[in-house]
Amino acid sequence: MSLDAIQEFIMTRARRSNLRSVVAGATVTLVAVGALVACSSSGGGGASSGGTTITLTHGYTDAEATELTALAKQWNTANPDAKVVLAFNGGNDSALQKTVAGFAAGNYPDIAYEYGSSSAQLATQPKLVDLTEKVKASGFNWDDFYPSEQQAASVNGKVVGIPALVDNLSLVYNKKLFTAAGLAPPTNDWTWQDFRTAAAKLTNAGQHQYGWSYVNDGSEDTVWRYLAMLWQAGGDLLTSDNSKPAFDSPAGLAALQQLHDMAVTDKSVYLDTGNQNYLNLFNGGKIAMLWTGPWDLSSINSDVQYGVAYLPSDNGDHETISGPDLYMLFDRSAARTDTAVKFITWLTSPTIHLQFATATGDLPVRKSETTLPGYKTFLTKYPAEQVFVDNLDNVKHVRPNIPQYAQVSTAVGQMVQSVLLGQATPEAAIKSGASAVTAALAGS
Missing domain, CATH: 3.40.190.10 (Periplasmic binding protein-like II)
Known part of the structure; x- marks a missing residue:
């Protein structure tokens, strides 16, 4: 079967949500060839004259791409020795295929935005960063994420990603x-x-x-x-x-x-x-x-x-x-993994993610976001989303994380x-x- 045929089978018609994706399952192992992940020039050593540089691949467009770019710039200004480079992967529908292809070429990102349904496939990758202990760190507050997000981010008891987006019907x-x-x-x-x-x-x-x-x-x-x-x-x-x-x-x-x-x-x-x-x-x-x-x-x-x-x-x-999407981290070096963990911890922190949600209309990924003063601004801008936020409490199951x-x-x-x-x-x-x-x- 050709690469195009495989992708046609597994790609979704949805705009952005994993909840509406046709999930890339066992066929993914067949696409370790083809287009490589565009990880920028930092994909080799990752060390610039100013320190460590990491790459985050994503398929965001429009408001989400604009805000993610603004937040990366905000981080880089505050952290000149630990920079983040964003690389557009052509669309979230093809994220899994391109990440797997990157492993074959040795040109994979430090962080990749992936559909939650891809977690079972990527959990087998030896370069995947096990986040189980890292989310227990002081100040991370793993339990602040909605239970469905925690379940979608876990495979066989191991935390394999950090929630990036959450939706519901x-x-x-x-x-x-x-x-x-x-x-x-x-x-x-x-x-x-x-x-x-x-x-x-x-x-x-x-x-x-x-x-x-x-x-x-x-x-x-x-x-x-x-x-x-x-x-x-x-x-x-x-x-x-x-x-x-x-x-x-x-x-x-x-x-x-x-x-x-x-x-x-x-x-x-x-x-x-x-x-x-x-x-x-x-x-x-x-x-x-x-x-x-x-x-x-x-x-x-x-x-x-x-x-x-x-x-x-x-x-x-x-x-x-609900269909949580994930930021998944891959090990290129100890220094780069440390930077990746710090960046994602910051990017998904309550205040910063609420800033992202208010700019894009995405739902809060953490429960505490709804208690911040800025949440009123979010609801003023997106009043219809109040029910969707409340409805996150009605998510009791997630789809099975299996290949x-x-x-x-x-x-x-x-x-x-x-x-x-x-x-x-x-x-x-x-x-x-x-x-x-x-x-x-x-x-x-």
Whole structure:
């Protein structure tokens, strides 16, 4: 298989969030060739006439790239003997491939921004810096990060990265469409039945208007909404040792049945092909509700009045899914690792990260950021993100940090897709999906 074919399989359509990435799984070991990480001239020795220089690779663009550049400049001014050079890696979707290629060429970064789903692959790299003891250092305050971030940053009990970004799914709705349908807006106490009933009433086939949208291309973008429902129903994706599927359960079936009932029976769901057209339709008043994250808010037209609420629940559980991204560190020398640890500790400290969040609209990664005076400025600038921040407390599970997750995700995505398209009953689909996941976990 060619490098381009592999990348096409695993790259996401998402703008930035790991939560929406198609995860780079076992196929990553095949891409230790190709484009090298652009680590600048400091990639060799790392020592300049003024001291130590390290490289951080990232795929940020727009406001995030601008603010990260400003913060690196701020650090370099204050630390002339421990400088940071930023290197754009072409986009976060290709970060894992380029980092692995850099290992093969001996030209890898000191710090790399990676999707959290890449952690299991990179955890096997001998140059990875084990941060388990470093996050226990005085003043680091590891427990200040949200529990889901800590879990996503850990593989087999080892801390392999520092949270760089956190997202979650919430319910975003068009207020005007609810008013026109004579419906009260969603609340944080909504049930699955409340959601289904409202979606049906908000659907008008003659006007091509739908109550809800679901990305149904079979990718991770299809999987993550299902996972939130699975967890809400009391189920899990895999067994506790990650050796077998666990979603072939009453909880997994209930989640699929809800999707079937809305998409096939009620026909209240617009099935997006993965081209993100749901945003255009939401802006045009043709979709009433989305399950999405803060990354989509900037794409909602200013004339659209919208609100945000928790995801509807099963049995009072409003669990959501989060996709933390990570800064992962790689050893080039003791001096460079020491500088990298100090820089990332500073970059993700409450005051500095809140400065980054206020400039970009990213959510706080530390709980204490919400207690700082500057948090009021953040909420004034991004009032709709209050619910997303509060919703971080509804994240109870993370996706398994295993090398086979890409294959697991593909199997589950195809299972959900078949139900939404009416090609398989929930019972048949879950049986087929479990069989495919069993084979993926077994390596066959």
